[in-house]
Amino acid sequence: VTDDHLCRYMLASGTVRIETVRIETAWQSIRQGRGHPPNVERLLGEMVAACALLSANLKFDGSVVLQIQGDGPVRLAVAECFADLGVRATIKVDEGTDVYPDSDDLQALVNPGGRGRCIVILDPKTRGPQRAPYQGVVPLEGTRLALAIEHYMLHSEQLETRLWLAADAERITGVLLQRLPKSGGTIATEGDASSAASADEHLEDWQRLCILTDTLTDEELLTTAPGDLINRLFWEESIRMFDPQPLRFHCTCSRQKVADMLRMLGEAELDATLAEQGKVDVKCDYCAQRFVFDAVDARSLFHGDTSLPSSRALH
Numbered sequence: 001v002t003d004d005h006l007c008r009y010m011l012a013s014g015t016v017r018i019e020t021v022r023i024e025t026a027w028q029s030i031r032q033g034r035g036h037p038p039n040v041e042r043l044l045g046e047m048v049a050a051c052a053l054l055s056a057n058l059k060f061d062g063s064v065v066l067q068i069q070g071d072g073p074v075r076l077a078v079a080e081c082f083a084d085l086g087v088r089a090t091i092k093v094d095e096g097t098d099v100y101p102d103s104d105d106l107q108a109l110v111n112p113g114g115r116g117r118c119i120v121i122l123d124p125k126t127r128g129p130q131r132a133p134y135q136g137v138v139p140l141e142g143t144r145l146a147l148a149i150e151h152y153m154l155h156s157e158q159l160e161t162r163l164w165l166a167a168d169a170e171r172i173t174g175v176l177l178q179r180l181p182k183s184g185g186t187i188a189t190e191g192d193a194s195s196a197a198s199a200d201e202h203l204e205d206w207q208r209l210c211i212l213t214d215t216l217t218d219e220e221l222l223t224t225a226p227g228d229l230i231n232r233l234f235w236e237e238s239i240r241m242f243d244p245q246p247l248r249f250h251c252t253c254s255r256q257k258v259a260d261m262l263r264m265l266g267e268a269e270l271d272a273t274l275a276e277q278g279k280v281d282v283k284c285d286y287c288a289q290r291f292v293f294d295a296v297d298a299r300s301l302f303h304g305d306t307s308l309p310s311s312r313a314l315h
């Protein structure tokens, strides 16, 4: 039994959507053997939480990818969440840097030179002429990742959204609040006077829930079960809860995909590696699975038989 799950709630008035995510088991699969400093790990954890919350929120039929290209100690960080809430993530730090900033400041980690980029990619399950991946560039502003995602939701989805994200070596927690468009709510509108009153009520609901959630510390986010957090914060509210959705670690790498990638590198490049190392050894950045191609395998990539032995993956 895994504790990893995403929960969705709705304020009974239909004005605010709430999501929580807690990830422990999948987080350990993502962390395995990486050994990054706590501030780097925390950024990766927050990215995983944000990506899962976005995936559930956008209900996109495909994968949601959150990617940061940094110009500081963190060079590249990627989190991906599939439509069924399978998650994977990877982070690459500048090999030349052994001193990391103690700070958890997002700017110090990924954007000290001002050339950092954050991108949200919506990658359809089945690609086609009308189904190309969509990319939205997110300004890397503020000291925490949550601010960048809030900006993205407001400008790309026109939805006022707030996120609270926290991660440590044990677990990841995320909370999302979203103000729903008036037409999407269940507010009765009878005449102008009452709809103006409803609009005020609508805004008050949103502001009240944000103020309550703003009282949460990272410590509380990490040490309290999300269901208890919601009960504790919103005990005076009338809230509807939906069935929790399980979340798990999932990687889509395969020997076939690695073979395709090697084919694109070209035969000369592979021959050089074979001459030097006697084999081509590719490790998946997300799950650390290894795919080894010897000289015979490598030759078959370019000459003749393209069906590959599938049982050669090593761990």
Ligand SMILES: [Zn+2]
Residues within 6 Å of the ligand: 251, 252, 253, 284, 285, 286, 287, 288, 289
């Ligand atoms: Zn993999």
